[in-house]
Amino acid sequence: MVDSNKWGMVVDIDRCTGCQGCVVACQSENNIPINLEEHFNQRRAIQWIRIERYWEGEYPDVKARFIPIMCQHCGNAPCEPVCPVYATYHNDEGMNVQVYNRCIGTRFCANGCPYHVRFFNFWEPEWPESLKNQLNPDVTVRSRGIMEKCSFCVQRIQRSTRESERDNEVLEDGDRGLNPACVNACASNSLIFGNFNDPDSTVSKMKEDAMQEGERGYQLMENLGTDTNVIYLKKVDESAEVTHGY
């Protein structure tokens, strides 16, 4: 048992097949409005987690590379100091929290974010009549004019912490639906969620192994010093070198 939690994720790119299961799970868990083609064309689509696809090599030796990108919950988040109303801040559990009722929609945070994982609601969210009853009651429906982003499914974390307190049990990895929707949906187990403050958790062991010299671990845009809570493990493929894109 640890005093405080530091939630984080490990993403093994070697396992990712680019199936977009996490994207669909996230959209339905977090009441994200349906993105139409014109939203994508306007670069205004909302996807808390997205799969970026890169092609490598020349035909016929083409390889598709996938990388899931969500909010990195940075320790030194560039989005936080720019908010004039303190609507985004770092909480005790290492998460970057977006407070919807404080947000006034200046969009400074989206400009500050190097990962492009913060999204602005340009429209009032709409769902077809048949999907009205599928909204998750544990997640606020964001109205027009405010920012939103991945919350590491904070509603699930709150619920499982509360339930483990109620039953006087120690919260362990993957207990009681602690995992975010994307992690639960991942078919190839390439997303792993857990507590970095707990030395026995799967993520802290993986991080310790992976971040050693010559190992696969890296953080997205490490050179910016954002100190992210998401660790990526690069592709095991000698023939094609994975570049970080910067």
Add this chain to the structure above:
Amino acid sequence: MIPGDFQPQKPTGTQLAKLGALGAVLLGGFIGIVLVLTFVISSWLGRPVIFGHDGPDQPIEFPHETHVKELGMDCTFCHRNVEKEAAASVPATGLCMTCHLAVGDELEGITKMRSLYEDGRSIHWVRVHRVPDHVHFVHEAHIRYFSEKDGIEAKDVCATCHGDVASMDKVQQNRALKMGDCVNCHKQNNAPTDCATCHY
């Protein structure tokens, strides 16, 4: 006629019309100001002050007094999710029918409830205690904390926020349920005041 002598004149039709219009505008303005003030004061206090201060009209008059005071039923008998989940929950008509299959034949409300039960429909109660969509209040955690702290049963904790519902004619809001109210109580009880505790 002596010059300067005051001779009262009858007002003309146009003058009367103008006066009437002025009166109507002033009266309308006054009513408007009163309505706006009522709205502002209500929203500041977090509950209605003049209109509907005694709670909204319900589709069926449910006498809490009869059930709780006279028959001695617990809050948790009907609001049975309150110790388990976020929402306290209102029972389905099936639970009412366990008793009202036999009792209350002479009452109008019971006849209405029975016909709804037979049609498989639910009673559309008017919600009394409502927090905004971006606030996630969990009954379970609060009931658990207060019953452990004060060593009392779950049913006695309810009155902390909901007041003495048992002696209310119509259920009405007792506490403002504004954020300041929540935060004060959280500070007094060393509960977390992190935004993500309630807002997500």
